[in-house]
Amino acid sequence: MPEAEFDRAKAKAFTQLMVRHLEGAAVSVMLEIGRRVGLFEAMAEMGPATSEVIAETAGLNERYVREWLAAMVCGGIVEYTAAEHTYRLPREHAAGLTGSSTRNLTSMVEMFPLMNRVIPEVAQAFRTGGGVPYSAYQPDFTGLMDRRSRPRFDELLFSAYLGKPEGIIPRLEAGIRVADVGCGTGHCITLMARRFPKSTFVGYDISEEGIAGARAAARGLDNASFVVQDIAKLETRAPFDLITAFDAIHDQADPAGVLRRIRAALGRGGTFLMLDVCASSELADNIGVPMAPYLYTMSTMHCMSVSLAAGGPGLGTAWGHQVATRMLREAGFRDVQLLERVDPANSLYVARSGD
Numbered sequence: 336m337p338e339a340e341f342d343r344a345k346a347k348a349f350t351q352l353m354v355r356h357l358e359g360a361a362v363s364v365m366l367e368i369g370r371r372v373g374l375f376e377a378m379a380e381m382g383p384a385t386s387e388v389i390a391e392t393a394g395l396n397e398r399y400v401r402e403w404l405a406a407m408v409c410g411g412i413v414e415y416t417a418a419e420h421t422y423r424l425p426r427e428h429a430a431g432l433t434g435s436s437t438r439n440l441t442s443m444v445e446m447f448p449l450m451n452r453v454i455p456e457v458a459q460a461f462r463t464g465g466g467v468p469y470s471a472y473q474p475d476f477t478g479l480m481d482r483r484s485r486p487r488f489d490e491l492l493f494s495a496y497l498g499k500p501e502g503i504i505p506r507l508e509a510g511i512r513v514a515d516v517g518c519g520t521g522h523c524i525t526l527m528a529r530r531f532p533k534s535t536f537v538g539y540d541i542s543e544e545g546i547a548g549a550r551a552a553a554r555g556l557d558n559a560s561f562v563v564q565d566i567a568k569l570e571t572r573a574p575f576d577l578i579t580a581f582d583a584i585h586d587q588a589d590p591a592g593v594l595r596r597i598r599a600a601l602g603r604g605g606t607f608l609m610l611d612v613c614a615s616s617e618l619a620d621n622i623g624v625p626m627a628p629y630l631y632t633m634s635t636m637h638c639m640s641v642s643l644a645a646g647g648p649g650l651g652t653a654w655g656h657q658v659a660t661r662m663l664r665e666a667g668f669r670d671v672q673l674l675e676r677v678d679p680a681n682s683l684y685v686a687r688s689g690d
């Protein structure tokens with residue numbers, strides 16, 4: 336078969352695409368530097384300023400700041416007035432780079448250095464199989480997840496995650512038994528325990544750092560407790576009325592087993608709320624969806640790899656709606672409802688035990 340003619344236009348378009356990817360990668364490095372040294376916060380507070388003033392305000396070296404500013408200007412983050420040699424971070428850009436709301440996207444950027452750190456181990460796993468254990472991402476991972484999730488819980492826990500499924504808030508107000516599996520630093524438990532004093536809450540996580548942080552944050556709350564526990568071995572005598580899992584199922588070593596344990600730990604009429612990444616299980620559906628390359632990258636560099644490292648199936652970050660719904664049904668949940676995109680990145684599964 337004759338080889339297809341080399342399509343020059345296609346090659347040119349691909350080079351342009353590569354250039355955009357390379358620019359994005361370069362800007363992400365500088366975004367992380369800016370986040371770490373507090374330049375966005377410093378610039379958000381000021382109008383147009385020279386590099387000397389910006390460096391002095393931020394307490395940083397001017398030469399480094401000037402080079403960083405050049406990258407930020409060319410990357411479209413900062414505006415530059417050449418005649419005055421002044422730089423300005425527009426308010427609209429500052430909103431996406433500073434503050435403690437979910438609009439601040441720099442916690443997504445913070446993932447890259449951690450993922451870069453495990454490139455040798457992941458590359459090795461491509462050759463030999465296996466994966467990268469959770470321990471390889473510590474001690475940074477727990478704090479990083481906390482910074483990413485905290486604003487989401489502050490803004491959306493009551494209005495969306497607990498508020499959108501019918502009937503959950505009234506039951507929490509009346510007093511029920513609740514568990515959060517893979518609770519990390521337990522911020523959502525602390526929020527719920529304060530808001531619903533008649534309910535009792537327990538958080539489970541394998542991370543000792545996470546549980547230590549959770550216990551410290553919940554000090555003084557009588558209705559919240561935390562246990563270092565592998566949820567694949569979860570056993571409870573008294574059943575729960577509500578179990579939650581926020582971003583904690585798809586990277587499990589035994590996700591099917593964990594879902595069965597969760598189902599078994601629920602009493603009659605119990606509900607499992609599972610927040611997980613909004614994606615289709617079919618790659619073809621995800622092409623062109625914003626952030627899809629980010630999902631598959633985080634999956635390769637963390638979510639899939641930690642599961643494979645522990646002998647698991649490596650479902651991956653984009654295991655998706657179809658697979659997740661099927662697995663919930665196979666675990667014994669009768670009624671599985673999918674609330675798509677309850678936040679910009681996640682869907683909520685409302686799985687009822689149906690007894």
Ligand SMILES: C[S@@+](CC[C@H](N)C(=O)[O-])C[C@H]1O[C@@H](n2cnc3c(N)ncnc32)[C@H](O)[C@@H]1O
Nearest residue numbers: 484517518519540541542564565566581582583
């Ligand atoms: C992606 S983080 C999510 C943490 C938290 N739910 C949040 O939204 O910020 C997943 C959490 O699950 C925990 N985890 C993973 N496998 C676990 C297991 N088998 N048993 C208990 N916790 C586990 C990890 O330590 C981590 O804290």
